[in-house]
Amino acid sequence: MQLAVNIIVLAAIYALLACGYVLIYRVSRVMNMAHGELSMLGAYLLFAAATVFAHHPIPALIIAILMSISTGVTVYVVLMRRMTGEMVLAAILTTIALGILLRGLVVLVWSASEQHPLQSLGFTNPSLAVFGGARISTCAALIVLMAALVYGSLFGFLRFGRWGVRMRAAGQNPLLAAQRGINLHAIYALAWSLSTLTGSIAGMLIALDSGLDQSMVVIGLKAFAPALVGGLDSLLGALFGALIVASSEVLAIHYVDPLLSDVVPFLVLIAMLIVRPWGLFGTREELDRV
Amino acid sequence: MSSRPRASGYFRTDYAADYALLGTRSARIWVALFSLALLLFPLVASPFQLDLACQVFLASVGALSLMLLMGYAGQISLGHAGLIAAGAFTVGILFRETNAPFWLTLPASALVGALLGVIFGLPSLRLRGLYLAVSTLALHFVVIYIGGEYETRRGFSTGIMIDPPQLGSLSVTDGRAWYFILLVAAASTLLVCLNLLRTRSGRAWRAIRTHETVAETLGIGIAAYKLLAFVISSSITAVAGALFAYYRGFVSVEAFSLFLTIQYVAMVIVGGMGSLLGALLGAAFVTIFPYVIESALLALPGAQGFASLLFAVNYAAFGLVMILFLLLEPLGLVGIWRRIQSYFLLWPYRHRPAGAHQ
Numbered sequence: 001m002q003l004a005v006n007i008i009v010l011a012a013i014y015a016l017l018a019c020g021y022v023l024i025y026r027v028s029r030v031m032n033m034a035h036g037e038l039s040m041l042g043a044y045l046l047f048a049a050a051t052v053f054a055h056h057p058i059p060a061l062i063i064a065i066l067m068s069i070s071t072g073v074t075v076y077v078v079l080m081r082r083m084t085g086e087m088v089l090a091a092i093l094t095t096i097a098l099g100i101l102l103r104g105l106v107v108l109v110w111s112a113s114e115q116h117p118l119q120s121l122g123f124t125n126p127s128l129a130v131f132g133g134a135r136i137s138t139c140a141a142l143i144v145l146m147a148a149l150v151y152g153s154l155f156g157f158l159r160f161g162r163w164g165v166r167m168r169a170a171g172q173n174p175l176l177a178a179q180r181g182i183n184l185h186a187i188y189a190l191a192w193s194l195s196t197l198t199g200s201i202a203g204m205l206i207a208l209d210s211g212l213d214q215s216m217v218v219i220g221l222k223a224f225a226p227a228l229v230g231g232l233d234s235l236l237g238a239l240f241g242a243l244i245v246a247s248s249e250v251l252a253i254h255y256v257d258p259l260l261s262d263v264v265p266f267l268v269l270i271a272m273l274i275v276r277p278w279g280l281f282g283t284r285e286e287l288d289r290v
Numbered sequence: 291m292s293s294r295p296r297a298s299g300y301f302r303t304d305y306a307a308d309y310a311l312l313g314t315r316s317a318r319i320w321v322a323l324f325s326l327a328l329l330l331f332p333l334v335a336s337p338f339q340l341d342l343a344c345q346v347f348l349a350s351v352g353a354l355s356l357m358l359l360m361g362y363a364g365q366i367s368l369g370h371a372g373l374i375a376a377g378a379f380t381v382g383i384l385f386r387e388t389n390a391p392f393w394l395t396l397p398a399s400a401l402v403g404a405l406l407g408v409i410f411g412l413p414s415l416r417l418r419g420l421y422l423a424v425s426t427l428a429l430h431f432v433v434i435y436i437g438g439e440y441e442t443r444r445g446f447s448t449g450i451m452i453d454p455p456q457l458g459s460l461s462v463t464d465g466r467a468w469y470f471i472l473l474v475a476a477a478s479t480l481l482v483c484l485n486l487l488r489t490r491s492g493r494a495w496r497a498i499r500t501h502e503t504v505a506e507t508l509g510i511g512i513a514a515y516k517l518l519a520f521v522i523s524s525s526i527t528a529v530a531g532a533l534f535a536y537y538r539g540f541v542s543v544e545a546f547s548l549f550l551t552i553q554y555v556a557m558v559i560v561g562g563m564g565s566l567l568g569a570l571l572g573a574a575f576v577t578i579f580p581y582v583i584e585s586a587l588l589a590l591p592g593a594q595g596f597a598s599l600l601f602a603v604n605y606a607a608f609g610l611v612m613i614l615f616l617l618l619e620p621l622g623l624v625g626i627w628r629r630i631q632s633y634f635l636l637w638p639y640r641h642r643p644a645g646a647h648q
Contacts, residue, residue: 031420031423031424079613079617082617083616086620088419088420089366089419089423090616090620092366092420092423093555093559093612093616094613094616094617096552096555096612097552097556097609097610097612097613097616098609098613099609100549100552100605100606100608100609100612101605101606101608101609101610101613102609103602103605103606103609104602104603104604104605104606104607104608104609105602105606107599107601107602107605108599108602108603108606112602221548224424225428228421228424259435259438259439259442260435262431262435263431263432263434263435266427266428266429266431266432267428267432269424269425269428270413270425270428270429270432273413273416273417273421273424273425273428274413277416277417277421
């Protein structure tokens, strides 16, 4: 039972992070290699807000979320906007460089030692008993709830929301979408801000659950595997990919070797690239467009 | 090569002139002067400068091989650190387990590199661009995992110590000896790459990079040549890793993080895609850059307070420089160099005459 709970929590983390990759890729065909760093930055922003608004968790959370949204918009406007229409490689490399820059800045501002925003906010993290004698920490339960909430609202937004439909249109055919009067730059900026928001939410919750340091970047990178396994342009796929990757990782850690934790997602990814490079739910034509 | 600015009056009138690597007298003189300077450098350099030069040579070998793959064959690889690690670990494992001398371990690491090149290259037969980058990135983690597993299983959890290579009865520990060994390594890699690019395979790679479908209709075996590019590049990279292991005398997985890959990719980008000179310039730039930042920081008032943050400053500055190059100078250092050359060639005019051939 504990295994099942572990799988679900890890899958929720992966799902929250993976939807950021999917959102940006689906709209602008850019793979954001700085996603892990951006979610780490979100978590640090929460930490900063928590130290400023000590014992006022609600304003701190709101400020942190607003700041992470504006980070996403800033990244697009200042940086990625200039990369529109450039080679794929150039865009990927720009995000990689952005990641390195952010990593350096985070250490410069907040130092490399581990931080605990949970204490600064004045929350506690008691462990809850769920069915079958398994236990789950409150924050981990919150991660699962949040993943469900984020995916629910994203599905709704993309299906029914006016801007969601525009986003899908821009992803399907930028030229036609622009002809129809859709402001592509606004759409891309929206995609970046949503992606940074979901990533930051994941980062904040992980930080609340288990402390905050540079290792968050690795989780962000590992979350690329579920996004690709499910198909880079499919949100539903990201959900299934997260489940597959999380269950293979947890099972491998439990039954084979804890050291495998960093490599299993990539093994799953390689297997998927060999069998179905476009992922479970991805569109096949994507491969040639790249 | 055709983009290199030329003065007028440069004609190749026979096949020998066409084959020559150094076409003009001034090129020959400059190369001779540069080689002389490289040979005399150890006489005047401090140990620190020697070490820096050695690092630049090591990086050049790796950057040249990556340039072969990315700049000429057009295959994106984010697994470069994994290949360097593979070479270094081949040396480490062979040395630890069988006490093999370097003339066995170096070919062995080249072999391992070639084998890994096939594995890294196999996805390229089906995948392109972004997906290829991801698959090589994933393989990087697999290689690092295997290396780490070896370290923990055999009880070298802090890393593997390697004795300096033995030449006859004397062992190579002297900085100057290393300088010449690595200089020879970098120079021979450059020669191999230069000549490789003038052969059938070099032309095939460029054709594949320019347009895969057209290359195929020209009768170029895409699969074979892509794999060949990966194999050659990977085995050179693995040899660079092996040399790195001997030079440092120490191998540990921590040294081969994703950041190392990014550094090598940065060398190719900062230097300038599709130019061997660019690979060399990029290698020198990326290797020396952190030291420049360090000395600049330490020159600031209150430097002691920064000392602990040095690596963070380095990270941030490195990311910033990479972004600036990608945004403002996609052609890299070579682009700047060519522009300066053209400026002097065209002087007093500012533009090429209309319709002139590059």
